[in-house]
Amino acid sequence: MERRKFLGALSIAGFAGTICPKGLLAAEKNSPGLSGNVKNEREFWWKLLYKIANPVTSNLANGTFKKNMLVEKSPTFDSRSVHVTYLEAVGRTFAGIAPWLALPDDETKEGAFRKKMRMEALQGLSRCFDPASPDLLNFKTDYQPIVDAAYLAHAFLRAPKALWEPLDDLSKERILTSFKSLRNRKPFNSNWLLFGSLTEAFILFAGQEPDSERLNKGVKKLNEWYKGDGYYGDGPNLAFDYYNSFVIHPMMVDTLKVMLDHGLATSKEYELALSRMERYAIGQERMISPEGTFPPIGRSITYRTGSLQALSQVALMERLPSTLKPAQVRAALSLVKKNMYDVPGTFDKDGWLQLGFVGHDPDIADYYTSTGSLYMATLSFLPLGLPESNEFWSAPAEDWTARKAWGGKKFAKDYHVDY
Template sequence: MERRKFIGAFSLAGIIGAMSPKNILAATDKSKTSIGYAINDREYWWKLLNKIASPVVSNLANGTLIKNMPVEKSPTFDSRSLSVTYLEAVGRTYAGIAPWLALPDDESAEGIARKKLRADAVNGLNKCFAPGSPDALNFAKDYQPIVDAAYLAQSFLRAPKALWEPLEAETKQRIISAFKSLRNRKPFKSNWLLFGSITEAFLLSVGEDYDAERLNEGPKKLNEWYKGDGWYGDGPNLAFDYYNSFVIHPMMVDTLAVMADKKLVEQKVYDLALKRMQRYAVGQERMISPEGTYPAIGRSITYRTGAFQALSQVALMEKLPESIKPAQVRCALTKVKQNMYGTPGTFDKNDWLQLGFCGHQSEIADYYTSTGSLYMATLSFLPLGLPASHDFWTAKPVAWTSKRAWAGEAFAKDYHVDY
């Protein structure tokens, strides 16, 4: 971390003003690659995450999310209520920023920006769950809230001291009630089962009564659907898309972590799930091309870098396989982010994400996709939860696997696994 001290000539108020997302990246938005002029990779990552997350979090804190969030929907959007988009934006954004917000305060530029975002995040939840809030989130209609309650629950599991414990007692009870209200709807027989499971795991973690069937069904069925070599089926069949990363591995591991801690499953059950996620992460790192691109395969590609949540979480957990150095992941994902988020049209004039994969491409959005859906992109920023002094950030740049392979350099062999 760059521990630059803003002392003396600059007031705290002046610093906070300079920390607005527009000001933070103003000097680096000139071209697709100029954002790389940040002093180091970490500075680039946190400034970019702050730019993505701030429109959601700051508007929620001000009671203006529904008023100010532009809502663009897929041309094929289905009959669900469009009001689900706001809970999508909140749940997904919070799940991505949670590890970063969990870091202790410091007086660096990063620390000041992080402290403000954390305060807004907590204030926003207190406000939107208050009776009569203009930003009241939809938990009552449709099935979609099952999904995004799960991401909000996951954010509390990832940063309990930063995001859950500081909430007002009344807010906590309202959130718990909202989560329990979802029990009148059954998740679909797919990765959705894990949404129900992780929400119940969170309730279990805070001492609330939990639905044992809902908690257990996700891990049970996904294990039955496991196809091998780090890939779970999304239902009985394999889907060649990024849902093993968007949902399955991270929510399986986080759910089983709670269950193992509460002695509801043996430790070896959790350990196996983690080994499978590590194996999947190997494939994710190798999927990044020498140029820092990756295949636009499967549905939900509008979730952009959320496709690398599994790799990012393994890095955050300091559980990368020996064949992958932390700096490989940092360098590869930095290049992907520069390519993707530097493309004109990715953001609108107020820094809200727009439908698309690399730029503004509304026609590729799936029938369930709207503006709030896009904030899955934050899930690739999980390694910001590692301190700036960590080897992930301080090690010298290292070429990732495909970059080495296509340059004719030595690189690690790869073999399938049998677990």
């Protein structure tokens, strides 16, 4: 990468810092979308994603990540090292921004911001795996790195040409070595098994030998725990929360895709997992109220819109069921984002996310939650990986299912499925 080009890309940093939350999130709640203007709706999404992710990517690039990230932890935070929060922020942020960063460069304002963030992300990745860097990420202690290595691996799988291939060989080797170092710790017997599976799937994707048992165990056990109608158990029992979306469906599908590409899984196995995620996505869309809210159910609700990752990934993959129009999913997600992020206290004075569901409320945070944990929020922005010309963005906004139903309009019936 030429230094002159890199500095040129960074020259818009001052302009980027002028994005105002109020200006970004202004909307008309009574319209199907945010303003009835499709182009403005996409602009709302990418500016909001940029606002959320920029403190992570820009500070990583500048070598000031740990210095400037003011860490807030749950009042019930457990005995794990609070330093795990830094890898949490990096892995989760990168998993959410990856599809957007994978789009080709263009001459639009969005394109300029996207290119800047991609270049900072690449520079930051080199820094945070450098043993001499003050921002070196921890993989050596605690169990939490098992989780967030998987989110970073997910980012590389979602945007290999944007985030993996451009890295220098030394950085790639450091990353893979860090991922492999986690093999001395076993994931817990829950959704955590998929963290091990996805990380090993990426190691396989990168051309190195995976730990076969770790790769297969998550897929095998989650299939054993499947409860039906789009829901996996989190362990032997069903947990009525959003972990099917935070983790299980996206990581199951993407692990199986790598395995399929390497002859380690069948098309039938992959399509079954994808069909189950599609079914789950139907339920997610129906849980978005006419007002653009979703139920604060279960643990980890401080991950905010990360709860809607499964629906967002199905949209990104252009696998929405026929009963869901892309424009209705976009309109529903847009209003949820407006309702969730246009609230005082969501961000601190320096732009970092704060503990809470809507606004700032540390008491709602779980014992494993700190500032870095919150960047799961980026995972609902995956459809930004679709170009502006895609139907998801180009079609006029439509009412989503709950708004149709409660407005006395025609809407699709719903039935359980047997797969």
